Amino acid sequence: MKPILALTIGDFNGVGPELALKAAVHPSVKKVSSPLLVGPLSVFEHCAKQFKIPLNLERATLASLQRPSPRITPVVDVGDGIGADIHYGIPTKASGRSAGIAVERAVELCLQQKASAMVTAPVSKEALNLAGYNFPGQTEMIALLTRSQRVAMMLISDTMRVGLVTIHTGLKNVAAQISKEKIMEKISIIDESLKRDFRLKSPTLAVLALNPHSGENGLIGMEENEIISPAIAESQASGILAEGPFPADSFFGTHRYKKFDAILAMYHDQGLIPLKLNSFGKGVNFSSGLSVVRTSPDHGTAYDIAGRNKAQLSSMLEAITLAVMISKNRRKND
Numbered sequence: 001m002k003p004i005l006a007l008t009i010g011d012f013n014g015v016g017p018e019l020a021l022k023a024a025v026h027p028s029v030k031k032v033s034s035p036l037l038v039g040p041l042s043v044f045e046h047c048a049k050q051f052k053i054p055l056n057l058e059r060a061t062l063a064s065l066q067r068p069s070p071r072i073t074p075v076v077d078v079g080d081g082i083g084a085d086i087h088y089g090i091p092t093k094a095s096g097r098s099a100g101i102a103v104e105r106a107v108e109l110c111l112q113q114k115a116s117a118m119v120t121a122p123v124s125k126e127a128l129n130l131a132g133y134n135f136p137g138q139t140e141m142i143a144l145l146t147r148s149q150r151v152a153m154m155l156i157s158d159t160m161r162v163g164l165v166t167i168h169t170g171l172k173n174v175a176a177q178i179s180k181e182k183i184m185e186k187i188s189i190i191d192e193s194l195k196r197d198f199r200l201k202s203p204t205l206a207v208l209a210l211n212p213h214s215g216e217n218g219l220i221g222m223e224e225n226e227i228i229s230p231a232i233a234e235s236q237a238s239g240i241l242a243e244g245p246f247p248a249d250s251f252f253g254t255h256r257y258k259k260f261d262a263i264l265a266m267y268h269d270q271g272l273i274p275l276k277l278n279s280f281g282k283g284v285n286f287s288s289g290l291s292v293v294r295t296s297p298d299h300g301t302a303y304d305i306a307g308r309n310k311a312q313l314s315s316m317l318e319a320i321t322l323a324v325m326i327s328k329n330r331r332k333n334d
Helices: 016-025 027-032 041-050 062-066 093-111 125-130 138-145 171-177 180-196 212-218 223-237 248-253 268-279 314-333
Strands: 004-008 034-039 057-059 073-077 117-120 152-156 161-164 204-208 241-246 262-265 284-288 294-297
Touching: 004 016, 004 093, 004 314, 016 027, 016 034, 016 041, 016 314, 027 034, 027 314, 034 041, 034 093, 041 057, 041 073, 073 093, 093 117, 093 125, 093 138, 117 138, 117 314, 138 284, 138 294, 152 180, 152 268, 161 180, 161 268, 180 204, 180 223, 180 241, 180 262, 180 284, 204 223, 204 248, 212 223, 223 241, 241 248, 248 268, 262 268, 284 314, 294 314
Parallel strands: 004 034, 004 117, 034 073, 057 073, 117 294, 161 262, 204 241, 204 262
Antiparallel strands: 152 161, 152 284, 284 294
């Protein structure tokens, strides 16, 4: 049987419902999986009619999960949101609540093995906070819900895999939030994920410096000498093929990233600007280390085009393809 993929609604004031609905009927998605929408059924119905997306939506039942029909798209109805709640382009408590509950239900489905993986449409952190979900992002929320202690956010494209030491934190806080132990943990998580999820036997990992020119041997900063290099050395001693720290500008500028299976960046924009410059619209957010398989598009809610039937589906399709691949690889390895 094809793997069941839980596709969450995301923020319904953004492009989330449009992406989820269009993905659910896309031939490439239906060929490799059985899509299961998670969100308010009434909102999905409203958006399907608005965007003229041809699909038959029905409230999901145990039978529809056990014996999926290619003619019906089941919906796990979170029952929190109606068409009148939609205010495109504006983060609201209602949209944040629906997005949060959808994530909770998708996690339950994966933990109960009723879904093989979850693919989350983009959410608004502001809307989630308005609804009482005080998380900096979906990665942190899902880690708590799954009780996953060791998680690393990664962005995957056709040219590189980038993991992050710090994620959604202000730039002024980055230096204080990195430590030898934290870097070693992220190196270990990514190494394990490359072996388990991507089936690489001896993966190589490049670790970026924090400061320009790798700190110039302490003239610009001491983090490389005191934190990053020792973390790499201890990781190497444990058998992990990690190298660095590399100055980020020359590392990407000379295309050295092509020689490594993955890259560990110290902070969000350091790693994701080069990745998105090469692959924007086709990258995938993958939460490595989680006990469930979770992917997401590499972009946000796109409030500026919400409700206009203009959302680009490419990253969502890549996220689904990756989720299917990783769920299959985990079954083979486990």
